[in-house]
Amino acid sequence: MENRKIGFIGAGKMGSALMQGIIKAGIVNSENISASDVYEPFLKELKTKLGIQVSTDNAIIVQASDILILAVKPQTLGSVLANLKTYITSDKLVISIAAGVPLSTYEDALPESTRVVRVMPNIAATVSEAASAISPGKNATSEDLRAALAIFSAVGTAVQVPESLMDAVTGLSGSGPAFIFPVIEAMADGAVLEGMDRKSALTLAAQTVLGAAKMVLETGMHPGELKDMVTSPAGTTIQGIHALEEAGIRAAFMNAVIRASERSKELGKK
Numbered sequence: 001m002e003n004r005k006i007g008f009i010g011a012g013k014m015g016s017a018l019m020q021g022i023i024k025a026g027i028v029n030s031e032n033i034s035a036s037d038v039y040e041p042f043l044k045e046l047k048t049k050l051g052i053q054v055s056t057d058n059a060i061i062v063q064a065s066d067i068l069i070l071a072v073k074p075q076t077l078g079s080v081l082a083n084l085k086t087y088i089t090s091d092k093l094v095i096s097i098a099a100g101v102p103l104s105t106y107e108d109a110l111p112e113s114t115r116v117v118r119v120m121p122n123i124a125a126t127v128s129e130a131a132s133a134i135s136p137g138k139n140a141t142s143e144d145l146r147a148a149l150a151i152f153s154a155v156g157t158a159v160q161v162p163e164s165l166m167d168a169v170t171g172l173s174g175s176g177p178a179f180i181f182p183v184i185e186a187m188a189d190g191a192v193l194e195g196m197d198r199k200s201a202l203t204l205a206a207q208t209v210l211g212a213a214k215m216v217l218e219t220g221m222h223p224g225e226l227k228d229m230v231t232s233p234a235g236t237t238i239q240g241i242h243a244l245e246e247a248g249i250r251a252a253f254m255n256a257v258i259r260a261s262e263r264s265k266e267l268g269k270k
């Protein structure tokens with residue numbers, strides 16, 4: 001992997017999060033990473049900060065890459081694919097992280113033998129804690145799947161899923177960090193209301209979410225059982241749980257994932 005050249009088309013929030021995570025993990029050196037975007041000042045900033053190669057010309061980045069990561073918005077993808085199809089040859093692996101867009105869109109738009117892998121990562125790649133799901137396309141080889149798993153495992157946890165689950169993944173872990181940030185903010189707000197300073201409140205709230213997530217992952221226990229471990233009879237926690245249930249917290253979070261998944265399906269139809 002070390003000597004392979006990874007090129008990003010689109011160096012926005014998710015593209016740059018992945019670049020940072022990949023460099024931090026050391027799976028390729030920064031000089032083997034390149035990126036294009038329409039916004040030149042941001043590219044210059046990335047070049048200075050990360051030491052990557054940059055260009056505003058997508059074709060240059062495609063030509064310089066063994067692995068191409070498409071990190072533009074789903075709405076921009078059609079024109080990007082149309083402009084790049086003559087440069088994408090079968091010796092390159094194309095990885096797309098666009099929400100909703102099915103593998104067949106790339107396979108139809110690009111030359112017949114193009115090797116495509118679809119991935120849904122999340123923004124926590126920035127801190128090497130992404131949750132990513134991967135589905136290989138019809139021309140992707142087992143080596144391509146291994147390469148994608150290596151890249152996305154280096155920036156967090158990566159699993160292979162059937163493509164039919166990709167919209168659910170997008171609603172759950174792709175969008176999910178944005179469902180949890182307001183939870184952290186709101187929990188801290190509660191403590192601020194009780195008189196705590198904002199900085200301490202945010203630190204304690206974020207560490208609480210991190211610790212709870214780690215307990216689910218590391219103990220293998222059911223979240224309900226873990227909740228019961230915290231909830232003393234007639235104690236403090238059950239009062240808080242009651243308040244959350246009164247507000248319909250479970251339906252609210254289920255609906256958030258379902259709505260985001262539905263939007264992913266819609267984006268794929270365009």
Ligand SMILES: NC(=O)C1=CN([C@@H]2O[C@H](COP(=O)(O)OP(=O)(O)OC[C@H]3O[C@@H](n4cnc5c(N)ncnc54)[C@H](OP(=O)(O)O)[C@@H]3O)[C@@H](O)[C@H]2O)C=CC1
Pocket residue numbers: 009010011012013014015036037038039058070071072073074076080097098099120121122123174175
């Ligand atoms: N943000 C997230 O947490 C996640 C995002 N994704 C997916 O990642 C992709 C990128 O999302 P995100 O990073 O949030 O979006 P951003 O808008 O932050 O990044 C996309 C970048 O691509 C640039 N761009 C637009 N047109 C072109 C073009 N023709 N050629 C090259 N670059 C271009 C944009 O510039 P400009 O802004 O000037 O248009 C922007 O800088 C999306 O498909 C999204 O579904 C997947 C998982 C998580």
Ligand SMILES: O=C(O)[C@@H]1CCC=N1
Pocket residue numbers: 099170174175
């Ligand atoms: O909001 C979005 O559409 C993208 C995809 C998953 C996270 N962000």
